[in-house]
Each structure stands twice: as C-alpha cells, then as structure tokens.
Amino acid sequence: KATLAAGSMMQAHGDFDVALSKYRMVASSVPESPPLWNNVGMCFFGKKKYVAAISCLKRANYLSPFDWKILYNLGLVHLTMQQYASAFHFLSAAINFQPKMGELYMLLAVALTNLEDIENAKRSYEQAVALDKCNPLVSLNYAVLLYNQGDKQGALCQYQEMEKKVNAAKESGALVFDPEKMVEVAQKMGAALQVGESLVWSKPSKESKSKQRAAPSGKSSSTQQPLGSNQALGQAMSSAVGYGKTLQLPSGAGGSAPLAKSPSLPLEPEPDSKSSPEETSVPTGAEEQRKEKCESQEAAD
Missing domain, CATH: 1.25.40 (Serine Threonine Protein Phosphatase 5, Tetratricopeptide repeat)
Incomplete structure (x- = not known):
C-alpha cells in the first residue's frame, strides 16, 4: 500500500517512469489490484502511449467493473484518441454509477457533440451546469x-x-x-x-x-x-483531464488517477494548420501497438 501511494505521488508530479518502477514492485506482490492497473494506465496516458493506457485500464475495469473512476478514465482516454463512440459508452457507464458528478456529464456532452447529437449534448451540458x-x-x-x-x-x-x-x-x-x-x-x-x-x-x-x-x-x-470543429471542441474538453483533481480509488490501496499532471492537449488549431499535435501523437501502426502492449506487460512483470 505504501509503495502504491508513493508511486501515486510520483505520478501526480509527472514522474511517470519513476511511478511505473514503483508499480512494478507492487505488481510482483499484488498483480490483480484494480487501483494498480488504473494508475499504470494513467501513467501510459501521461506518456501519450494511448494504446497501452487503454490496455491497462481495461484490465482494471475487468478486475473492478463497477468502479466509476476507471470508467471515467477510459472515457477520457478514448476522447483524447477521438474515439467518440467508445468514449460515450464508458462515460455513460460511469454516469450510471456516479449520477451526481457534473464533470462526467460535461465529457459526455463532448462525445455527443462529436457524434453530432446536438440536442442530447445540450441536455447533458444543462445537467452538468445544474450539478457543478x-x-x-x-x-x-x-x-x-x-x-x-x-x-x-x-x-x-x-x-x-x-x-x-x-x-x-x-x-x-x-x-x-x-x-x-x-x-x-x-x-x-x-x-x-x-x-x-x-x-x-x-x-x-x-x-x-x-x-x-x-x-x-x-x-x-x-x-x-x-x-472550432467538433474535433477541436473535443480536444478542448479533453483538457478537463488537467482540472487538478485526483480520483482516489477505493480498497484502501492509496492509489489515485493523476488528472492534474496529464499531457497538454491542444485546443482549437489555427485555420492554416495542417494537423493538431494530438493527431500526430496517437499511435496508428501495428508495430507501435505491439510495442506499447509489451511495455504494459512489462509493468506486470
């Protein structure tokens, strides 16, 4: 527990490699810990290795399917990768378990906006404004x-x-x-x-x-x-990851999802820009995906 908490503190300050080394020590003794895999996933997210992040977060979700914080993080990563249908799925599931959190409705509205469901996006924003x-x-x-x-x-x-x-x-x-x-x-x-x-x-x-x-x-x-386009709006709203909160996971492990020191996400691109930095940073090749999955497996080893 103390090692996981120490790794969480390193992670919150942006020292992702040091945090991952701490988590490797925890994984050797408690390999089936949902907070551990949640934090490992968010470390990879901080390093902009999104495929590895999703792999680890889905393992955490498998171990603890009713933890809304893990679902929140999955929705956030999918929003960052511009996979809006998947983001909608995970954020909707998180809202079912945590219906009083306005920030969840805000992120859901982003996904709906990018899915061109404007009416439901407005309803989601209204709910977010009422709650937060x-x-x-x-x-x-x-x-x-x-x-x-x-x-x-x-x-x-x-x-x-x-x-x-x-x-x-x-x-x-x-x-x-x-x-x-x-x-x-x-x-x-x-x-x-x-x-x-x-x-x-x-x-x-x-x-x-x-x-x-x-x-x-x-x-x-x-x-x-x-x-801005729907894509730019989604990127702007994904910046809620830097809102400064840390989502404490239960089970007394002392772990947290470090939302305060996550990567800088671009907002609206200039009209003459070719592409946003985020678009070029998302891994697309099969070789890159295999490499990142290997890194996530190393965290378990």
Missing part, C-alpha cells in the same frame, strides 16, 4: 457549443457564468484547473461575443503570452464563424 456550480470549464464549453449553434444570447449567459466561477475560484484560492488551457478558448469566445474587455484573465507571465497568441484568432460575431 464551481467548474468554469462546464460553462465555457457549453458557451462554445451554443455559439456554434447560433445561440449568441445563451452563449453570452454561459460565458458570464464562467467568468463568475473563475473570479470566485481566485478569491477562494481554489484555482485548481489549468488556466493556460482555458485562456485561448476564452479569449476567442470573448472576442466572438464582443465582451473581450470584461475578461478575467489577469495573471502575468505564461498566461499573458497565451492571451497574446489567442487574441488575433478571435472571430467577429458579425460573421458568426464557428469557434
């Missing part, structure tokens, strides 16, 4: 969906709600999400709604640089250009 009063990502991405569907008034309402949540989080010192990921989309959303002057992003350094890069990309509301 603190997460600004919910309101921001709901605003993007409404704007892309032509509902500027509804988008403005959700954008203002997002600003309120960010201000409240700053005042309470609970700003645990990754603000850099939100800056670009929020700036574009503000420019599109012509409310850019009221933006709440005021931190200097890296965030100010992100603002400067994002500002020229803002769309004019008069042209009503969409803020």
Whole structure:
C-alpha cells in the first residue's frame, strides 16, 4: 500500500517512469489490484502511449467493473484518441454509477457533440451546469457549443457564468484547473461575443503570452464563424483531464488517477494548420501497438 501511494505521488508530479518502477514492485506482490492497473494506465496516458493506457485500464475495469473512476478514465482516454463512440459508452457507464458528478456529464456532452447529437449534448451540458456550480470549464464549453449553434444570447449567459466561477475560484484560492488551457478558448469566445474587455484573465507571465497568441484568432460575431470543429471542441474538453483533481480509488490501496499532471492537449488549431499535435501523437501502426502492449506487460512483470 505504501509503495502504491508513493508511486501515486510520483505520478501526480509527472514522474511517470519513476511511478511505473514503483508499480512494478507492487505488481510482483499484488498483480490483480484494480487501483494498480488504473494508475499504470494513467501513467501510459501521461506518456501519450494511448494504446497501452487503454490496455491497462481495461484490465482494471475487468478486475473492478463497477468502479466509476476507471470508467471515467477510459472515457477520457478514448476522447483524447477521438474515439467518440467508445468514449460515450464508458462515460455513460460511469454516469450510471456516479449520477451526481457534473464533470462526467460535461465529457459526455463532448462525445455527443462529436457524434453530432446536438440536442442530447445540450441536455447533458444543462445537467452538468445544474450539478457543478464551481467548474468554469462546464460553462465555457457549453458557451462554445451554443455559439456554434447560433445561440449568441445563451452563449453570452454561459460565458458570464464562467467568468463568475473563475473570479470566485481566485478569491477562494481554489484555482485548481489549468488556466493556460482555458485562456485561448476564452479569449476567442470573448472576442466572438464582443465582451473581450470584461475578461478575467489577469495573471502575468505564461498566461499573458497565451492571451497574446489567442487574441488575433478571435472571430467577429458579425460573421458568426464557428469557434472550432467538433474535433477541436473535443480536444478542448479533453483538457478537463488537467482540472487538478485526483480520483482516489477505493480498497484502501492509496492509489489515485493523476488528472492534474496529464499531457497538454491542444485546443482549437489555427485555420492554416495542417494537423493538431494530438493527431500526430496517437499511435496508428501495428508495430507501435505491439510495442506499447509489451511495455504494459512489462509493468506486470
């Protein structure tokens, strides 16, 4: 238990290789531990080895089929790989076991948006907004969906709600999400709604640089250009992985799924860009898949 907890701490700080070495020690004594395989899977996710991550998470799901946290992580990895039907399957299963978590509905709405089921995506966002009063990502991405569907008034309402949540989080010192990921989309959303002057992003350094890069990309509301394709929206919402929470798995093993230090996921690509970094990072060849599965097997050995 102590070794698994130590590995979890290393994992939360982004030291995935060190964490995997700790997990190998645990696997030699407790090879059938669901928290162990969940954490190994999320280590591979952090290393952007998505096939190995899914392999390990599915093993964890086999060992503990009713653990919603494992289903959550499976849905998240499939969203990252742009496998939206599979993501919908796992997120729906997670919601059945944890119906009061707004973030699950938010991610489900992303999958539905990319599956072009807009009406159910809106219902899912409404449920997420009703359940989660603190997460600004919910309101921001709901605003993007409404704007892309032509509902500027509804988008403005959700954008203002997002600003309120960010201000409240700053005042309470609970700003645990990754603000850099939100800056670009929020700036574009503000420019599109012509409310850019009221933006709440005021931190200097890296965030100010992100603002400067994002500002020229803002769309004019008069042209009503969409803020991104379904794929870009899914990538933006997958950034909820960096929200700063760690999902503690039960059974007293001390394991957690490290959502705070997961890989940086791109948001909306520029119109002249050829492809997003995420698209090029997803393994496609059979040889790469065999290699990553071998690595996941080494974790067990």
